[in-house]
Each structure stands twice: as C-alpha cells, then as structure tokens.
Amino acid sequence: MQGQRNASVPSCSLQSWTEWTCEESKFQTIFNMDSREFRRRGKEMVDYIADYLDGIEGRPVYPDVEPGYLRALIPTTAPQEPETYEDIIRDIEKIIMPGVTHWHSPYFFAYFPTASSYPAMLADMLCGAIGCIGFSWGSASEATLVALLAARTKMIRQLQAASPELTQAALMEKLVAYTSDQAHSSVERAGLIGGVKIKAIPSDGNYSMRAAALREALERDKAAGLIPFFVVVTLGTTSCCSFDNLLEVGPICNQEGVWLHIDAAYAGSAFICPEFRYLLNGVEFADSFNFNPHKWLLVNFDCSAMWVKKRTDLTEAFNMDPVYLRHSHQDSGLITDYRHWQIPLGRRFRSLKMWFVFRMYGVKGLQAYIRKHVKLSHEFESLVRQDPRFEICTEVILGLVCFRLKGSNQLNETLLQRINSAKKIHLVPCRLRDKFVLRFAVCSRTVESAHVQLAWEHIRDLASSVLRAEKE
Amino acid sequence: MQGQRNASVPSCSLQSWTEWTCEESKFQTIFNMDSREFRRRGKEMVDYIADYLDGIEGRPVYPDVEPGYLRALIPTTAPQEPETYEDIIRDIEKIIMPGVTHWHSPYFFAYFPTASSYPAMLADMLCGAIGCIGFSWGSASEATLVALLAARTKMIRQLQAASPELTQAALMEKLVAYTSDQAHSSVERAGLIGGVKIKAIPSDGNYSMRAAALREALERDKAAGLIPFFVVVTLGTTSCCSFDNLLEVGPICNQEGVWLHIDAAYAGSAFICPEFRYLLNGVEFADSFNFNPHKWLLVNFDCSAMWVKKRTDLTEAFNMDPVYLRHSHQDSGLITDYRHWQIPLGRRFRSLKMWFVFRMYGVKGLQAYIRKHVKLSHEFESLVRQDPRFEICTEVILGLVCFRLKGSNQLNETLLQRINSAKKIHLVPCRLRDKFVLRFAVCSRTVESAHVQLAWEHIRDLASSVLRAEKE
Numbered sequence: 032m033q034g035q036r037n038a039s040v041p042s043c044s045l046q047s048w049t050e051w052t053c054e055e056s057k058f059q060t061i062f063n064m065d066s067r068e069f070r071r072r073g074k075e076m077v078d079y080i081a082d083y084l085d086g087i088e089g090r091p092v093y094p095d096v097e098p099g100y101l102r103a104l105i106p107t108t109a110p111q112e113p114e115t116y117e118d119i120i121r122d123i124e125k126i127i128m129p130g131v132t133h134w135h136s137p138y139f140f141a142y143f144p145t146a147s148s149y150p151a152m153l154a155d156m157l158c159g160a161i162g163c164i165g166f167s168w169g170s171a172s173e174a175t176l177v178a179l180l181a182a183r184t185k186m187i188r189q190l191q192a193a194s195p196e197l198t199q200a201a202l203m204e205k206l207v208a209y210t211s212d213q214a215h216s217s218v219e220r221a222g223l224i225g226g227v228k229i230k231a232i233p234s235d236g237n238y239s240m241r242a243a244a245l246r247e248a249l250e251r252d253k254a255a256g257l258i259p260f261f262v263v264v265t266l267g268t269t270s271c272c273s274f275d276n277l278l279e280v281g282p283i284c285n286q287e288g289v290w291l292h293i294d295a296a297y298a299g300s301a302f303i304c305p306e307f308r309y310l311l312n313g314v315e316f317a318d319s320f321n322f323n324p325h326k327w328l329l330v331n332f333d334c335s336a337m338w339v340k341k342r343t344d345l346t347e348a349f350n351m352d353p354v355y356l357r358h359s360h361q362d363s364g365l366i367t368d369y370r371h372w373q374i375p376l377g378r379r380f381r382s383l384k385m386w387f388v389f390r391m392y393g394v395k396g397l398q399a400y401i402r403k404h405v406k407l408s409h410e411f412e413s414l415v416r417q418d419p420r421f422e423i424c425t426e427v428i429l430g431l432v433c434f435r436l437k438g439s440n441q442l443n444e445t446l447l448q449r450i451n452s453a454k455k456i457h458l459v460p461c462r463l464r465d466k467f468v469l470r471f472a473v474c475s476r477t478v479e480s481a482h483v484q485l486a487w488e489h490i491r492d493l494a495s496s497v498l499r500a501e502k503e
Numbered sequence: 504m505q506g507q508r509n510a511s512v513p514s515c516s517l518q519s520w521t522e523w524t525c526e527e528s529k530f531q532t533i534f535n536m537d538s539r540e541f542r543r544r545g546k547e548m549v550d551y552i553a554d555y556l557d558g559i560e561g562r563p564v565y566p567d568v569e570p571g572y573l574r575a576l577i578p579t580t581a582p583q584e585p586e587t588y589e590d591i592i593r594d595i596e597k598i599i600m601p602g603v604t605h606w607h608s609p610y611f612f613a614y615f616p617t618a619s620s621y622p623a624m625l626a627d628m629l630c631g632a633i634g635c636i637g638f639s640w641g642s643a644s645e646a647t648l649v650a651l652l653a654a655r656t657k658m659i660r661q662l663q664a665a666s667p668e669l670t671q672a673a674l675m676e677k678l679v680a681y682t683s684d685q686a687h688s689s690v691e692r693a694g695l696i697g698g699v700k701i702k703a704i705p706s707d708g709n710y711s712m713r714a715a716a717l718r719e720a721l722e723r724d725k726a727a728g729l730i731p732f733f734v735v736v737t738l739g740t741t742s743c744c745s746f747d748n749l750l751e752v753g754p755i756c757n758q759e760g761v762w763l764h765i766d767a768a769y770a771g772s773a774f775i776c777p778e779f780r781y782l783l784n785g786v787e788f789a790d791s792f793n794f795n796p797h798k799w800l801l802v803n804f805d806c807s808a809m810w811v812k813k814r815t816d817l818t819e820a821f822n823m824d825p826v827y828l829r830h831s832h833q834d835s836g837l838i839t840d841y842r843h844w845q846i847p848l849g850r851r852f853r854s855l856k857m858w859f860v861f862r863m864y865g866v867k868g869l870q871a872y873i874r875k876h877v878k879l880s881h882e883f884e885s886l887v888r889q890d891p892r893f894e895i896c897t898e899v900i901l902g903l904v905c906f907r908l909k910g911s912n913q914l915n916e917t918l919l920q921r922i923n924s925a926k927k928i929h930l931v932p933c934r935l936r937d938k939f940v941l942r943f944a945v946c947s948r949t950v951e952s953a954h955v956q957l958a959w960e961h962i963r964d965l966a967s968s969v970l971r972a973e974k975e
Contacts, residue, residue: 065621066621073621074549076629081539109862109869112867113862113868116863118862149538149541153544203672204670390581390590393586394583395583395584396585
C-alpha cells in the first residue's frame with residue numbers, strides 16, 4: 032500500500048481490485064438512503080425549512096457563541112461507518128444552528144439583503160437534482176475582475192497593434208484603473224489581482240464620483256505617461272448607497288476610449304421600477320454592467336447577472352479550447368459558451384431559479400417587493416428624523432438608511448456595540464469621511480413595518496442608556 | 504419618471520412613495536406562495552426529483568434539440584402578473600428537460616463524474632433556506648488561479664525586499680510558471696489572467712511530467728534571465744488521468760524556491776482509499792493542493808476543497824479590510840476569514856452538504872463507492888482488450904479508460920460521432936499526442952456493471968458498422 036509511484040499499477044492495488052469485487056454489494060448495504068428514503072427525508076426537510084422560516088423571528092438574529100465553538104462539538108475525522116439521518120438532523124439544531132447568523136430574520140439590517148424566496152428554493156432543489164454543469168454567472172467581485180481583465184487585454188492589444196515592440200509587462204506597468212473612493216473593496220482587489228494600478232477618485236459631498244475629479248486624475252496621469260484603461264462606476268455604494276454621476280462620467284470614458292464598468296450589485300434590482308430608472312441614466316455609455324439578483328430580487332444566493340456590450344472583448348481575454356471541451360456547435364454562432372466569459376469552468380444551472388422567481392412573482396410582484404422595502408427605509412428615516420439626538424447622514428434613495436447619534440465616533444461605536452451585543456437586531460457600520468456611521472439596511476423578505484418600529488424603539492432605548500452613561 | 508439624475512430624490516419618486524403605501528398589501532395578495540404552499544410544493548418537488556432520478560435511465564442521455572430551441576419557447580420578458588406554479592412545473596418537462604444533458608444517467612461516460620447524492624441534496628435544500636453568506640471554496644480553476652496569484656505576490660515581495668528598486672511590472676515580465684503539456688486548460692488561463700508567462704513541459708511516454716524535462720526548462724529560463732515562480736503538478740489529468748511524477752518534481756520546486764500547486768481535481772477523491780495513496784507520495788513538497796469533492800465524492804456541484812501550506816501567503820495576496828466587513832473577532836486568531844483566500848467575497852454554506860455526505864456514507868461507504876467505479880473501469884478495459892480491433896491508449900488507474908479503434912483518427916472521429924448522435928450513451932474525446940482518443944469515464948452514482956456491458960456492446964456494434972462502411 033505504501034508503494035512508490037511508478038509506471039504500472041503496483042501489484043498491491045491489483046490484489047485489492049479482486050478484493051473489491053465484494054465492495055459493490057457492500058456499498059449497497061452500507062449506504063441506505065435510496066430514493067424511497069429520500070422521498071421521506073426530503074419531505075421532512077421541506078417541513079423543517081418551512082418551520083425554520085416561519086419561526087425565524089423567535090431565534091436570536093446573531094449567534095451567541097464564540098468563534099471556534101464548533102471544533103469541540105464535531106469529530107476531527109469523518110466517521111468510518113455511516114451514521115443515521117436522525118443523528119445528523121438532531122445535530123443541526125444542537126450544533127449548527129447556534130452558530131448561524133440568521134440572514135433572513137426580519138431583525139437583520141446589516142450589509143445588504145441576501146435574497147430568499149420559496150420559488151427560488153424549489154428551483155434550487157431541482158437544480159441540485161439535475162446537477163448539470165452550466166457555464167455562466169459570477170459574483171459582483173468576479174464580474175468586476177472579469178471586466179477589468181477584458182479591458183486590460185483589449186487595451187494591450189490595441190497598443191501593441193500600433194507599437195508591436197511594446198511588451199505586455201511594459202504596458203501593464205502603465206495601465207491605470209479608476210473608481211470612486213466609495214467603491215467596494217472588490218474593485219481595488221480586482222486591480223491587485225490583475226496586476227494594474229487602481230486609483231481612488233475623491234467623491235463629492237454626496238459621496239458621488241463626478242466629472243471634474245475624474246478628469247483631473249486622467250489628465251495628471253496621462254501627462255505622467257500612464258495609460259488610463261478602466262473606470263468602475265458604482266450605482267448604490269455599499270457604504271451609503273450613493274450613486275456615481277453616470278451622465279457626467281460616462282461620456283468622458285467613451286471619449287478617452289476607457290472601458291466603463293457599472294457595479295450596481297445592490298441597486299440594480301430597483302431598476303425594474305420605472306420611478307428608479309432615472310438613476311440608470313447614462314447606462315448607454317457602459318461597456319459592462321453587473322447586478323446581483325441574489326441581493327434584492329428574491330433569487331437565493333448565489334446569482335449575479337453580468338452584461339457586456341461586446342462579447343468578443345470578454346471571450347478574447349479568456350478563450351481556451353482543449354479537445355475535451357470542444358463540441359459540434361461551437362463555431363455555429365448558435366450558442367454562447369459562457370465558460371469563455373468567466374474564471375471558473377463550471378457553474379450551476381442558476382437560471383432555473385431566476386425563471387421560477389420571475390414567473391411566480393411576475394414583474395408586478397417584484398416591483399411591489401422593491402417598493403415595500405423602500406417604503407420601510409423611508410419609514411425608518413422619518414422615525415430617526417423625529418429624534419433630535421440623531422442625524423441622517425446621506426440621502427435615503429433605496430432601502431438603506433445611514434444614521435448616527437450627533438456626537439463623537441466613540442459614542443456611535445459604543446451604541447453599535449450595544450446594539451449588536453444585545454442580539455435583538457443586527458446592523459453593520461460604515462465610515463463616511465471621518466465619521467463612524469450606522470447602516471440600517473432593509474433586508475429580510477418578511478420584514479414589516481412592525482419590525483422596523485420595534486428595531487427603532489430598541490435603538491432609541493440603547494441610545495438613551497449610552498447617552499446617560501456618557502453624562503455620568 | 505424620466506427625470507435627470509440629480510442631488511435630491513426627484514419629486515416624482517416622493518409622490519410614488521405615497522402611492523406605494525398601498526403596495527405592501529398588494530405584494531401580499533399578488534404573490535401567493537407562503538410557507539403553507541411551500542410545504543405542499545416542496546413535497547411535490549421531492550417526489551419529482553425522486554421520480555426524475557429513478558427514471559433517468561429511460562431518458563435520452565444527450566438532448567435531441569438544436570441550440571437556440573429554447574428561445575422560441577419562452578417569452579422575451581418576465582410576465583407582468585404572477586403565473587401559477589402548475590404552469591411552471593408543466594413547462595419543466597415541456598421545455599426545460601428536452602434541453603438537458605442528463606449528467607447523472609448511467610449512460611453518461613463523458614468528461615469526469617459530477618457528484619450527486621441524496622444527503623448532499625438534502626443539505627443543499629437546507630443551505631438554500633439558511634441562505635447565509637459564507638466565505639470559502641472555489642472551483643479547481645479558481646484554486647489554480649488563487650495559488651498562482653499568491654505565488655506571484657510572494658515572489659515579487661521577496662525580490663523587492665532584496666532589490667527595492669525593481670517595480671512589480673518589471674518583475675512580472677520575468678516571472679514564469681510551468682505545468683505539464685497534459686495539464687487542464689485552466690492552468691494556462693490562470694497564467695493569462697495573472698499576466699505571467701506559462702510554459703508547457705513535455706510529458707513522458709506515460710503523459711507524466713518528469714524531473715529531467717522540468718529541470719531543463721528551469722535552467723534554460725534562468726540562464727535567459729527569467730524567474731521561475733510556480734509549478735502546477737496534475738494528479739489525474741483530464742485527458743487521460745495520468746499522474747505527474749510528484750516525487751521527482753516536488754524536491755526540485757522546493758530547492759528552487761518555486762511554489763508547487765497540486766491539481767487533483769478528479770483523482771483527489773480516490774486518496775481516501777489506502778491502495779491509491781501511493782499516487783500522492785511527495786505531497787509533502789506542495790504549497791497548495793486542490794481537489795473537487797463535487798466530482799467523485801458524492802457532494803453535489805459545486806464543492807472544491809483547497810488546502811494551502813501557509814495561509815498568510817494567500818491572505819497577503821488578497822486581504823482588503825473595509826469597515827463594513829470588519830468584525831470584533833478578526834484579530835483574535837480564532838476565526839479564519841476565507842474572504843481573504845479567494846476572488847469572490849461571498850459564498851454559499853457548502854460545508855453543510857459535505858458534512859451530510861461524510862456522515863451518511865461514512866468513510867467506508869465513500870471508499871466502497873470509489874472502488875466500485877474503479878472496478879467498473881477495469882471491467883470496461885478488459886472488454887476492450889478482448890476485441891482486437893481496439894487498443895487501450897493509457898494505463899487504467901482510476902475510473903477513466905482511454906481507448907480507440909486501431910487505425911486513423913478519422914475512423915475514430917466517425918465512431919465517436921456515431922456514438923454521440925445515437926444518444927444512447929455520452930462520451931467525449933481527447934487528443935493524446937497526435938492521436939484522437941475516446942474517453943470512457945465512469946460517472947454516474949447509479950452506474951452498474953450492466954450499463955457498462957450495454958455501453959460496450961453498443962460501441963462495438965457501431966464500430967462494426969463504421970468499419971464496414973470504411974471497407975466499402
């Protein structure tokens with residue numbers, strides 16, 4: 032068994048092969064979940080899921096365990112003999128659930144929503160059963176990276192066509208990408224991975240990237256011999272849901288021959304409502320666009336949808352064609368090989384859940400859902416505005432409210448720490464310029480006005496206690 | 504509604520906000536899948552899945568439609584009003600299933616297996632319901648890229664520590680990665696994305712990368728002023744399941760200070776059996792290792808497991824810490840922030856399905872499963888060997904048999920085309936040196952000796968017909 036690696040299968044494994052003839056029947060008897068058993072357990076799981084979601088309000092939204100708690104509760108190796116399904120299910124509540132942050136609790140107001148809906152879950156069950164390997168979709172981070180890589184390849188090829196003596200490395204040293212100082216960290220990360228400089232453009236008083244600041248950076252860098260090639264515009268920033276000025280920035284990108292990528296990960300879903308469509312004005316200048324239906328369009332994680340103006344810009348950056356992946360249709364123009372559009376080769380059949388959701392909700396149902404969330408954020412905003420101890424930090428446009436106690440950052444950090452350690456609701460903070468700010472994001476599919484009211488009362492009470500303690 | 508983007512919310516949307524007060528109740532009435540309905544539909548879906556998998560043998564393994572067939576069958580826009588669940592389910596069989604390649608049919612012998620098991624499906628249902636955003640896992644392609652990027656960062660920092668005047672771009676121009684000429688295309692792609700040279704090392708007569716060829720390339724490149732920084736060793740190549748000689752290549756990498764990544768995407772699962780562990784000898788030289796439990800370890804797609812020797816090598820290449828992702832435990836050393844280990848930020852809670860599978864099968868059940876597949880491939884091999892018209896092209900070590908008709912490539916291409924257009928079984932080819940070769944991969948969870956026998960009889964009959972036609 033410890034034989035050295037050599038050209039032929041060592042005799043020990045041929046011996047084992049004979050031994051394995053009895054393994055087949057052993058496999059059947061060892062493992063006892065056949066389709067009959069799956070029918071039973073699957074239905075129990077459906078009930079468990081419905082019970083879980085029906086009762087999610089009753090669970091503490093944030094776990095009350097310390098990191099590492101799980102280590103002592105699970106064995107260090109897989110069991111030799113199969114365990115019973117009952118044992119596993121018992122452990123779900125005993126050891127897994129205590130460590131879970133319940134992202135779908137109506138008291139979860141942190142980050143941005145992650146979608147959840149019954150149709151998407153049903154489709155995902157089917158997707159798992161079909162289990163085919165599709166080729167599409169990525170996360171927003173991946174979409175940004177893919178766009179940056181395509182833009183890099185395009186610019187390098189253009190420049191090499193004009194000056195064939197220039198090496199890729201010599202050009203890469205000069206390439207510069209730009210994004211707002213409010214952009215998601217994944218943009219900076221894409222630059223790091225792509226091996227190119229990435230510069231943060233100072234945003235204006237509304238945390239929006241504007242023409243003047245971008246143009247200034249472009250001119251300065253061009254004068255220094257650098258080559259601008261890529262701009263990421265964010266519609267709905269993670270920190271405060273601000274919008275870069277696409278109508279100003281778009282034309283500059285087009286004039287300069289610079290790739291324009293739009294990251295609308297969260298806000299993109301809102302554009303199904305006509306009244307928010309104005310936020311998208313200037314989209315015609317974009318070379319690529321990404322939004323995450325898994326955030327705010329009721330399609331369970333993960334599902335990002337990326338659009339690109341000219342598909343060959345992507346495929347030329349990624350195309351590889353080994354024989355085992357060739358097929359009779361690839362040159363017909365009839366099909367789109369998404370494996371050339373992304374980093375991984377394989378992907379799940381995610382479109383199925385989007386299809387279920389679109390059909391079960393209809394556009395009207397989805398619009399009503401977005402509007403309900405926006406209404407709830409405005410409701411929270413007006414509660415905050417009624418309390419003179421607090422301030423609203425940025426304009427509330429969609430489902431995010433940035434607010435804080437008037438006063439020091441320390442005061443607000445203490446408030447947030449009190450909120451999150453009480454574990455009744457869950458929030459995350461952001462930093463806007465030099466201010467520590469609390470983010471109230473309307474997230475859950477089941478969040479209602481009552482939850483928002485209760486959350487506000489809770490925050491207000493903790494604020495009173497924090498302010499009292501400060502005075503003492 | 505067509506208002507320009509400006510600093511404040513336009514009045515039209517404030518008006519709409521008032522209008523939306525009636526939207527909330529509308530949302531409840533428009534959409535009618537509550538948890539009660541989910542309990543009913545979920546149980547129907549469980550039965551549909553069990554019926555689908557019970558009856559999968561009866562479906563043609565490969566679809567009998569032309570690319571683009573779906574376009575005419577689905578509307579170009581999402582419906583305004585919700586549709587009924589019955590409509591959607593009816594369309595599954597009517598318009599979706601006809602386009603599906605049934606990867607879990609026991610007549611699917613193409614590519615490599617993609618895992619499917621009832622416990623993993625049950626866990627995935629729960630994973631969808633919990634819907635939390637975890638931070639780990641990637642595909643094998645992504646694992647290779649991530650390892651390459653980490654190796655690139657490490658080497659650049661080392662060199663800059665010694666010679667601070669060297670720019671990243673100047674160094675990147677000199678970096679070279681190496682892999683066997685049999686490696687998966689994703690390795691070349693990782694080089695392309697990472698902006699570094701990648702060179703193919705000629706493999707030996709067994710399609711294995713050996714010391715001599717690698718050393719020759721390293722010496723030649725170093726003499727030319729280049730900087731070797733990364734080697735990918737494949738254990739179980741996609742084309743023919745050959746194994747690079749890790750015991751020879753590993754020490755060279757370590758001596759040269761070059762990062763060694765092992766891609767064992769398919770074969771990695773087999774190492775749970777002691778009799779295959781010899782194929783892993785030399786693993787101690789590796790800096791990173793990846794295998795895909797979603798291929799051969801009964802964990803439904805997607806689930807790749809990557810190991811890295813020194814975690815800071817990865818995190819230093821990817822670490823970004825915006826305020827909204829900071830948390831109180833990040834400096835405690837108690838938890839591992841996998842978001843610093845990969846390209847996307849968010850990931851699904853995939854470990855749940857691995858946990859279900861390990862517990863429900865036990866190591867013994869999983870071993871028996873691997874052994875059953877290996878036994879079936881040897882069974883197919885011996886059937887091929889009994890027919891003097893055919894030849895076995897590479898040693899059969901795990902679940903893949905590379906075979907062909909003795910004769911021209913054209914003859915074998917015709918045979919494959921006949922096999923795949925008959926749609927009884929599904930195979931993909933590969934090219935080994937100048938030869939067109941057929942790959943018979945044991946894939947399905949439910950494949951038995953009888954399916955292999957039938958597949959062989961079918962191939963033999965088509966071969967007879969192809970050979971007859973050639974003589975005429």
